[in-house]
Amino acid sequence: MIQRIILACLLGIGGMISSATPAIGQSNAAVRGTVVLAIPADVSVPVPVVGLPYTHVADVTDQLFLRLGFLKSSFRTVGDDALTPMLARSWRRVDSLTLAFELDPRAMWHDGAPVTTHDVMFTWRLMVNPAVGADHAVIEPIAGIDSTGVRTFRVRFRRAFAEQLYLIGFNLQPLPAHLLERVPVDSITTSEYASAPVGNGPFRFERRVPGEFVELRAYPAFFLGKPTIGRVVFRVIPNPATRLNLLLSGELDVLEYAPPSAMAQIRAKRDLRVVTFMSNLVLYGRFNTRAPGDTSRPHPVLGDRAVRDALVSALDRGVMAERIYGRNASVPGAVQSVSWSWIRPVRGTAGATSRSAVRAALAKAGWRDSDGDGILDRNGVPLRIGLLYPETSAVRHDFALQMQAMWRAVGIDAHLERLPGPVGSERLNAGRFDVEMGSVNQDASPMSLTQSWSCASAREARSSNKTRWCNPEFDRLLANAITGKDPVAGYRVALAHMARETPAAFLAAPYNNIALHSRFENVQVWPVKAWTSLWQWRVRRGAELPRDR
Structure with a gap:
């Protein structure tokens, strides 16, 4: 994956956490500086592997727990030099199926105990335990891990x-x-x-107030270097409008995906700056190919690829994306964010096909307006489709409104199902929906597509493949890309096949407009695991706010 543009922002903000902010203790005297970020939901279990596999959970856990290594600035995932050491001091190739690792002897847990191979083995057993890990398709290529010493181990692969x-x-x-x-x-x-x-990371857990915030403190003995930020506060703020208001009032330091409609307000604040950088976000309207409530049968409408093709052709996705993101978004042909541009550039604009051509395609599939009411029908059944999305997502609501209007123009009756999170999740898990207005923050490698776009994930009840899309040819092409001599070319072929099969209307691959508090220096933000370098941020001398001291 390509590098997210590294930010080095010399900005300035004058606000402090107001009385509306939870009473949080002053930052560590030895390490000054506080960063206040927003997350959309609470993190009740801030522990990897056993916690929920959501981006906002990883935002917190990545400050507490190190990976063996982190991707280099190219963000390419291919090769034995793809990572820079973190918890692992080194690795070497034993043979085509085996890698040997050595943990850094300086690494320790925050209670002072050393990090050892025993921790690796214990965690691996959790990852493969069906009662714990949710994404077994991702780790399927790993045959096992063998301990070879107190700080050494070997990883065996199936292929x-x-x-x-x-x-x-x-x-x-x-x-x-x-x-x-x-x-x-x-x-x-x-x-x-x-x-x-x-x-064992740069920050230690301080406290959590359920539904309000999670507070972390710098761990001065962090073996990779003393953090230059003393405290991180993740505030639970589900509503995007509230997040914006808190940024403008000085109660938040960082706002990801700042909406274009708010750019004038943000830029009017002398203590804020907006920087645009690469993102791993993709938005889509994903078609349920199985019958709602009975996943053993094909969907009566969306199971027909010709209908799915017509639905996508009716949308001017370039116009839709520009209305929401301005010129900071492209329209991908498949599920590809701009952070995967190391595979192929995402530069699409995707205009709509003429209405007459869309109607002709639908007529060929049996859908005509037989009663003159403006809505196509087949055998007396109107062409009606529901768009399901969470009530907290203003962006998905805006996309859904545009889809509704463009589909109505060709005789498709689309109704909006804007639901509370738990209700929508229950519907998705049960398969009782037509179109999922969704989004995904993609992992660094297309290998992760096995989690939500494969036949294996379609059979796994807890996977993110809620539409149960299963295409054996895509699985074959993805497997060939993963195991082939030229993964980049293989991934291109697999993604092109996905685009032809139309499992979704891929709506936008936006760049990320981030609004930052101006007092921070040495700012780095990454397209995957965005806040990995947060411990290296620092507050410019003389620009401290009361909450930094």
Whole structure:
């Protein structure tokens, strides 16, 4: 994956956390500086592997728990030099199916215990436990891990492929065996440890006020270097409009995906600056190919690829994306963010086909306006489609409104189903929907498509493949790309096949407009695991706010 533009922002903001902000203790005297960020939901279990697999959860856990290695600035995931060391000091290739690792002897848990191979082995057992890990399709290529010493181990793979190092090194975040191995697996998420985890990263867990915030403190003895930010506060703010208002009032320091409609307000603040950088976000309207409520049968409308093709052709996706993101978004042909541009550029504009051509295509599939009411029908059944999305997402609502209008213009009756999160999740899990207005923050490698766009994920109840899309040819092409000699070319072929099969209307691959508080220096933000370098930020001398001291 290509590098997210590294930000080095010399900005200035004058606000401080107001009385509306939770009463949070002053920052560490030895390490000054506080960063206040927003997350859309609470993080009840700030522990990798056992916690929920959501981006906002990883935003927190990545500050507490290190990976074996992190991607280099190119963000390519291919080769034995794809990572830079973090928890692992080094690795070497034993043969085409085996990598040997050595942990950094300086690494320690925040309680002072050393990080050892025992922690790696314990965590691996959790990852492969069906009761814990949710994305087994991703780690399927790993045959096992063998201990070879106190700080050394070998990873065995089922087959040779170019992203072996990335797969294990980037995705394994060891947990402390000495604190967890006596806790029953099904009790870890409700254990005392889960409420106050002990990690090995640059920040240690300070406290969590449910529904309000999670507070982390710098760990001065961090073996990769003393953090230059003393405190991080993740505030739980589900509503995007509220986040914007808190940024403008000085209560937040960072706002990701700042809306274009708010640019004038943000730029009018002398203490804020907007920087645009690469993103791993993709938005789509994903078609349910299985019958709502009965996934054993094809969807009566969307199971027909000709209908899906016509639905996409009716949308002027370039216009839709520009109305929401301005010129900071492209329209991908498949599920590809701009951060995967190392595979192929995302430069599409995707205008609509003429209405007459769309109607002709639908008529060929049997859909005509037989009663003159303006809505196409077949055998007396109107062409009616529901668009399901969470009530908190203003962006998805805006896309849904545009889709509704453009589909109505060709005789398709689209109704909006804007639901509370838990209700929408229940509908998605049960398969009782037509179109999922969704989005995804993509992993660094297209290898992760096995999690949500494969036949294996379609069969896994807890996977993110809620539409149960299963295309054996795509699976074959993706597997060939993963194991082939030229993964980049292979991924191109696989994504092109996905585009032809139309599993979704891919709406936008936006860049990220980030609004930053101006007092921060040495700012780095990445397209995947965005806040990995947060511990290296610092507050410019003389620009401190009261909450920094």
